[in-house]
Amino acid sequence: MKIRANLLxxxxxxxxxxVAGLLAPLLAHTDPVMxxxxxxxxxxxxxxxxxxxxxxGRDIYSRVLHGARISLTVGIVSQLIxxxxxxxxxxxxxxxxxxxxxxxSGLTNLMLAIPSLIFALAIMAILNPGLTSLLIAxxxxxxxxxCRLARASTLSLKSQGYVQAAxxxxxxxxxxxxxxxxxxxxxxxxxxGTLGMGGxxxxxxxxxxxxLGIRPPYPSWGSMLSDARDQITTAPWxxxxxGLAIFVTVLGLNLLGDGLRDILDPQSRTRRI
Amino acid sequence: xxxxxxxxxxxxxxxxxxGNTLFHAVENVSLTIGRGETLGLVGxxxxxxxxxxxxxxxxxxxxxxxxxxEILFDGRxxxxxxPREMRKLRGNRISMIFQEPMTALNPLSPVGRQIAEMFVxxxxxxxxxxxxxxxxxxxxxxxxxxxxxxxxxPHQMSGxxxxxxMIAIALACGPDLLLADEPTTALDVTVQAEILxxxxxxxSAQGTAVLMISHDLGLIANMCRRVGVMYAxxxxxxxxxxxxxxxxxxxxxxxxVASLPLLGARARxxxxxxxEIEGVVPPVSAFPSGCRFNPRCHMASDICRIEDPGIxxxxxxxxxxxxxxx
Amino acid sequence: xxxxxxxxxxxxxxxxxxxxLIIFILFSVIPGTFASSMSDDGRSVIDAQVMERMNxxxxxxDPVYVRFGKYVxxxxxxxxxxxxxxxxxxTKVLAERMWxxxxxxxxxxxFSIVIGVPLGxxxxxxxxxxxxxxxxxxxxxxxxxPKFWLGLLMMYLFALVLGWLxxxxxxxxxxxxxxxxxxxxxxxxxxxxxxxxxxxxxEIMNADFVRTARAKGxxxxxxxxxxxxxxxxxxVLTTIGLQFGTVIGQxxxxxxxxxxxxxxxxxxxxxxxxxxxxxQGAILLIVLSFLVINTLVDVLCAIIDPxxxxx
Numbered sequence: 001m002k003i004r005a006n007l008l009x010x011x012x013x014x015x016x017x018x019v020a021g022l023l024a025p026l027l028a029h030t031d032p033v034m035x036x037x038x039x040x041x042x043x044x045x046x047x048x049x050x051x052x053x054x055x056x057g058r059d060i061y062s063r064v065l066h067g068a069r070i071s072l073t074v075g076i077v078s079q080l081i082x083x084x085x086x087x088x089x090x091x092x093x094x095x096x097x098x099x100x101x102x103x104x105s106g107l108t109n110l111m112l113a114i115p116s117l118i119f120a121l122a123i124m125a126i127l128n129p130g131l132t133s134l135l136i137a138x139x140x141x142x143x144x145x146x147c148r149l150a151r152a153s154t155l156s157l158k159s160q161g162y163v164q165a166a167x168x169x170x171x172x173x174x175x176x177x178x179x180x181x182x183x184x185x186x187x188x189x190x191x192x193g194t195l196g197m198g199g200x201x202x203x204x205x206x207x208x209x210x211x212l213g214i215r216p217p218y219p220s221w222g223s224m225l226s227d228a229r230d231q232i233t234t235a236p237w238x239x240x241x242x243g244l245a246i247f248v249t250v251l252g253l254n255l256l257g258d259g260l261r262d263i264l265d266p267q268s269r270t271r272r273i
Numbered sequence: 274x275x276x277x278x279x280x281x282x283x284x285x286x287x288x289x290x291x292g293n294t295l296f297h298a299v300e301n302v303s304l305t306i307g308r309g310e311t312l313g314l315v316g317x318x319x320x321x322x323x324x325x326x327x328x329x330x331x332x333x334x335x336x337x338x339x340x341x342x343e344i345l346f347d348g349r350x351x352x353x354x355x356p357r358e359m360r361k362l363r364g365n366r367i368s369m370i371f372q373e374p375m376t377a378l379n380p381l382s383p384v385g386r387q388i389a390e391m392f393v394x395x396x397x398x399x400x401x402x403x404x405x406x407x408x409x410x411x412x413x414x415x416x417x418x419x420x421x422x423x424x425x426x427p428h429q430m431s432g433x434x435x436x437x438x439m440i441a442i443a444l445a446c447g448p449d450l451l452l453a454d455e456p457t458t459a460l461d462v463t464v465q466a467e468i469l470x471x472x473x474x475x476x477s478a479q480g481t482a483v484l485m486i487s488h489d490l491g492l493i494a495n496m497c498r499r500v501g502v503m504y505a506x507x508x509x510x511x512x513x514x515x516x517x518x519x520x521x522x523x524x525x526x527x528x529x530v531a532s533l534p535l536l537g538a539r540a541r542x543x544x545x546x547x548x549e550i551e552g553v554v555p556p557v558s559a560f561p562s563g564c565r566f567n568p569r570c571h572m573a574s575d576i577c578r579i580e581d582p583g584i585x586x587x588x589x590x591x592x593x594x595x596x597x598x599x
Numbered sequence: 600x601x602x603x604x605x606x607x608x609x610x611x612x613x614x615x616x617x618x619x620l621i622i623f624i625l626f627s628v629i630p631g632t633f634a635s636s637m638s639d640d641g642r643s644v645i646d647a648q649v650m651e652r653m654n655x656x657x658x659x660x661d662p663v664y665v666r667f668g669k670y671v672x673x674x675x676x677x678x679x680x681x682x683x684x685x686x687x688x689x690t691k692v693l694a695e696r697m698w699x700x701x702x703x704x705x706x707x708x709x710f711s712i713v714i715g716v717p718l719g720x721x722x723x724x725x726x727x728x729x730x731x732x733x734x735x736x737x738x739x740x741x742x743x744x745p746k747f748w749l750g751l752l753m754m755y756l757f758a759l760v761l762g763w764l765x766x767x768x769x770x771x772x773x774x775x776x777x778x779x780x781x782x783x784x785x786x787x788x789x790x791x792x793x794x795x796x797x798x799x800x801x802e803i804m805n806a807d808f809v810r811t812a813r814a815k816g817x818x819x820x821x822x823x824x825x826x827x828x829x830x831x832x833x834x835v836l837t838t839i840g841l842q843f844g845t846v847i848g849q850x851x852x853x854x855x856x857x858x859x860x861x862x863x864x865x866x867x868x869x870x871x872x873x874x875x876x877x878x879q880g881a882i883l884l885i886v887l888s889f890l891v892i893n894t895l896v897d898v899l900c901a902i903i904d905p906x907x908x909x910x
Contacts, residue, residue, distance in 0.1 A: 110621075113614050113893075114886055115848025118866070122882055125870040126625055202745055206852045209747050210867050225748060229856065236755050243748030251743035258739065332813055364816035371814075376807035380906055381829050394816055426905045442815065 010255025021068030028062035063219035075201040081139030090150025153185035187264030198253035280306040286341030313497035368443035372455040374435035378427040385423030391445035410441040433464035505565040512591040611890040680876035689880040700861030707785030715789035719796025741790030750783035799834040840896030
């Protein structure tokens with residue numbers, strides 16, 4: 001069935017990337033940053049250097065493997081931050097209403113008016129490039145959808161019987177939000193989270209490509225492609241593998257997200273983003 | 274009733290294809306409607322009454338399909354009519370109105386145009402002529418200020434109004450048969466009676482036969498001369514409305530009649546619990562063996578669990594399907 | 600209708616102001632931004648006197664609200680300040696770069712609509728067929744491709760190996776230079792539109808009013824033409840509006856890759872060189888463009904869909 005295929009293929013692809021990242025130190029042939037031997041610069045793929053070498057003589061295969069760690073870290077952590085921010089804002093806005101709701105809704109609309117890459121760019125502009133800055137920047141840009149979802153779910157669940165019952169029983173607001181409301185919206189949140197991870201990986205790659213994310217010599221797939229651009233006439237193979245890695249990772253996450261959506265959120269009318 | 278009946282359904286079987294298996298959602302259903310006659314079809318949700326109606330107008334879509342029996346409309350078997358010809362029949366000689374007036378009309382098109390379409394499609398009218406005829410049609414269904422409302426969009430109308438538009442569309446070309454699938458279920462109670470009256474008046478004025486489908490036995494009894502009761506894809510009883518109320522023969526019918534809350538019953542009979550039929554309608558994939566009603570039936574005996582009762586004809590034009598009828 | 604347009608445009612003003620505020624907070628208030636921008640420029644530690652002079656010149660010693668007031672006042676007069684780098688008015692710098700970005704954005708959206716929407720239609724009208732499966736697999740792949748990777752590969756193949764198209768730059772503004780960048784930028788929106796259109800068409804095919812249309816005796820072709828297309832388009836149009844925003848944002852990367860002289864590459868260069876006024880101005884302009892385009896799309900929706908009240 002179509003549904004299973006999504007989940008299966010997506011899961012497998014993502015698992016491969018995760019394993020590659022986790023086992024990178026074991027699977028890699030060289031140190032991705034230090035082992036740079038200009039004698040082997042720009043070697044095409046071969047027996048010794050499976051994916052070839054770059055302009056600094058570094059083994060691309062090892063760099064791609066280690067790049068998985070960076071991309072996955074950014075993808076998972078930043079999306080986690082996004083989800084937490086989105087859920088906190090959306091839940092509280094929907095639950096308490098009033099001026100707080102107005103404020104959060106206004107903020108959400110504002111965020112939606114600014115293209116996310118531009119916003120991330122702006123934040124990276126004032127922070128020093130690096131992993132932490134990247135996590136902060138990406139963690140602050142993609143929470144709008146989760147927020148809207150959480151708010152909408154809260155508004156519709158708020159009037160349910162069991163929530164009223166909990167209030168009458170004297171549960172504190174926070175307790176109600178966490179124990180009654182949150183569990184009932186986990187499905188769609190997980191779906192958006194998974195798809196968002198794919199987006200975060202792409203965003204990190206883009207920012208690093210622009211030189212505003214992870215800077216060389218660290219093996220970010222994005223910055224590797226930026227180098228590759230300069231070498232495109234002399235060593236075109238450098239362009240293939242980092243990009244392929246990004247593609248496989250994001251494809252896996254997208255398929256996984258789609259598959260999860262079919263299970264967890266069947267009547268979802270959210271746009272397929 | 275003399276002459277050929279307008280509609281004759283013989284042993285209709287409608288099946289649902291799931292993977293490689295065929296489930297028979299409707300089986301062995303036979304009914305007849307004479308010209309100008311009103312037949313009611315009653316049953317709970319899921320008993321197959323709606324898909325029977327869809328089969329009659331040829332609107333079943335995969336995974337549902339007619340897999341057996343004959344549907345004779347004016348002597349011709351609908352199953353053998355090629356699609357192009359069937360389209361000429363639809364809306365023109367057989368019409369259907371549906372349950373949800375809220376969503377049954379195209380939201381982007383003025384209602385006048387949606388009615389006018391009928392005249393252009395089937396009567397060869399030009400759009401100008403058709404627009405004028407549409408205003409007349411709206412007046413016929415008692416919509417006030419029809420010349421203005423003709424330009425309204427569906428969302429500007431109430432549910433009752435939209436249902437009137439639906440009726441106008443369905444009766445525009447003077448069809449011989451109108452299939453009404455729960456036309457009032459989604460409407461306010463006060464509006465329900467108006468709509469039913471409208472259907473009754475217009476159909477008798479135009480000589481249109483009506484198949485009225487509902488889960489409401491009271492409503493059906495008011496509108497129809499004869500009533501068929503459906504359960505789990507079978508017609509379990511078919512009698513005149515009077516007979517069904519006075520002396521229901523099938524345990525299911527008895528249950529339905531008994532569960533109708535009656536005004537003044539408490540004064541007459543004292544306090545009684547609201548009667549209900551225990552259990553739920555079985556899904557198509559899990560029909561019980563033997564008589565399909567047996568798990569919910571008070572009178573079920575061994576034979577009921579093994580053998581599906583066949584049709585027993587009762588006197589003049591009545592039938593029942595039960596081992597213990599009577 | 601004009602009133603509706605005006606009203607919607609006015610609604611965008613508060614958002615614009617809020618964005619201006621955020622930008623102001625990010626770049627002008629956070630301490631050290633200015634100082635670091637100067638040192639990153641290659642100069643060594645700034646002489647305290649020079650620093651003091653610059654502070655005076657740019658008004659960094661004034662209290663925050665005064666600075667913001669000045670900032671807004673300048674904005675209203677369409678004065679976005681002066682570029683640190685080139686000493687030219689920011690407005691001039693932006694104006695030069697505006698058209699290439701608009702061109703690129705519209706070209707890629709055109710590409711994505713022209714290919715994506717029909718693809719989605721065809722896939723939905725034959726659900727489960729090989730066309731459907733292939734399109735949807737293609738769509739999800741298109742969404743997962745890094746744009747700049749695709750651009751790089753296309754650049755290699757079509758420009759360097761085959762030599763059919765130029766590999767970078769705006770050139771003389773002719774179409775040849777536009778093709779590679781707009782395709783690279785447009786593939787992802789195309790994939791999304793294909794999926795959205797497919798979902799919309801499927802939803803409508805099963806809608807009640809389509810059933811009514813069939814019951815009227817309408818041919819399947821007429822049903823598709825008259826009922827399906829317009830109703831599906833309404834849904835798709837909203838997605839197109841949102842996609843403009845994504846495309847404008849992503850254009851940054853493509854512009855850098857292809858050395859396309861637009862706002863995006865300007866933004867990146869300015870960020871790298873810490874040319875704050877240009878960064879602020881570029882972001883404002885980009886957001887403004889998105890808001891205007893979105894409003895126009897909304898108006899288009901209102902024209903097609905009578906359910907949206909526009910009086």
